[in-house]
Amino acid sequence: MLKLMNYEIRCTSCHKASVSILDFRCPSCGEPLDLGLDFNFEPGLVQMKNYSAWRYSRFYPYVDAKDTVTLGEGWTPLVKFSNNLHFKLDSLNPTGSFKDRGSTTLISAIHRLVKKQRGSIAEDSSGNAGASIAAYSARAQLKAQIYVPESVSGPKFNQIKSYGMPVVKVAGSRSEVAERAQKAEKGKLYVGHIFHPFFRDGIRTLAYEIAEQFNWKTPERVYLPVSAGTLLLGVISGFRHLVDSGTISDLPKIIACQTRQVSPLYHRIRKLEYKAPKKVTSIADALVSTNPPLLDLMVKELQETDGDAEMVDEGEIMNAFTELAHKGFFVEPSSAVAYAAHQKQLRNKEVSKAEKTVIVLTGHGLKTTLQPAS
Numbered sequence: 001m002l003k004l005m006n007y008e009i010r011c012t013s014c015h016k017a018s019v020s021i022l023d024f025r026c027p028s029c030g031e032p033l034d035l036g037l038d039f040n041f042e043p044g045l046v047q048m049k050n051y052s053a054w055r056y057s058r059f060y061p062y063v064d065a066k067d068t069v070t071l072g073e074g075w076t077p078l079v080k081f082s083n084n085l086h087f088k089l090d091s092l093n094p095t096g097s098f099k100d101r102g103s104t105t106l107i108s109a110i111h112r113l114v115k116k117q118r119g120s121i122a123e124d125s126s127g128n129a130g131a132s133i134a135a136y137s138a139r140a141q142l143k144a145q146i147y148v149p150e151s152v153s154g155p156k157f158n159q160i161k162s163y164g165m166p167v168v169k170v171a172g173s174r175s176e177v178a179e180r181a182q183k184a185e186k187g188k189l190y191v192g193h194i195f196h197p198f199f200r201d202g203i204r205t206l207a208y209e210i211a212e213q214f215n216w217k218t219p220e221r222v223y224l225p226v227s228a229g230t231l232l233l234g235v236i237s238g239f240r241h242l243v244d245s246g247t248i249s250d251l252p253k254i255i256a257c258q259t260r261q262v263s264p265l266y267h268r269i270r271k272l273e274y275k276a277p278k279k280v281t282s283i284a285d286a287l288v289s290t291n292p293p294l295l296d297l298m299v300k301e302l303q304e305t306d307g308d309a310e311m312v313d314e315g316e317i318m319n320a321f322t323e324l325a326h327k328g329f330f331v332e333p334s335s336a337v338a339y340a341a342h343q344k345q346l347r348n349k350e351v352s353k354a355e356k357t358v359i360v361l362t363g364h365g366l367k368t369t370l371q372p373a374s
């Protein structure tokens, strides 16, 4: 298909353009890369008969239709929970988490070149992105070596192995897992999902879908669980693109939701000092980035778009997890963090029930080994 649009990949710090699609960080200064979109979103170009994230393929100029690696991700249900509160069920993606939106764009964009050059990739993850990259690599017939923290949940570990990909458990913090993966063995190419701009860029479709499912009207608030920041940055990028293109008139207020243990963004936004625990023991095991490499970028984007951050403790997460499940929504505790944050803000009267709100439920409950409250 003819792609009409253009894009560029630039460093977020020195603004140098990147020349290889395999670069995961700036080749000059090492800072994260960002993808600039030099085209407008147009609702008329949405492929209405494609019921996946690829209904927006016209806005992904770096993926050729013949190279698309898909498992049917995206176009997940937006369900009304109560009057003005809606859940976006991204836990229903093919591998059970929103990460599939990023994996489909990243693997689609690079799989031919990877095969030509080396044939295998390396990735690090707390579990969900690893499972997702493993699945899309399997679909593309690539080999992917996945590095995970020792604390990875059993179901996530088994899921990655089931896709036929080798998994390495690494002792230490989330940053140490990333370091280990970046020192990938000879012949493997590191495509860390946190860094690679094509992964983050795939998350744009989540914002497009929320807007389209509301008939191109913006909800007033969107609550997201935030750890490494790919979900937050991708969703902001999507909504900004819609506003810049004139498709919607206002940005929603984005609330980045964190656990008390892992809340570097919350603390930075509130100008408080954050001290990471020696070991993260939260039941929200997908939210483990105590020192996220994209923190500066997250702060900048959240402030520029008038967003906010919220923090919840373990008891609030457990209550939210239980309450959601008792109403039929079985999600992993990390997803319940966003619902817990919304409930907290309702209690504190920082948000009203009259505000049209979306909570993104990011990961499936079958990924957890958490015992239900009796």
Ligand SMILES: [Zn+2]
Pocket: 011, 012, 013, 014, 015, 016, 026, 027, 028, 029, 030, 031
């Ligand atoms: Zn740079």
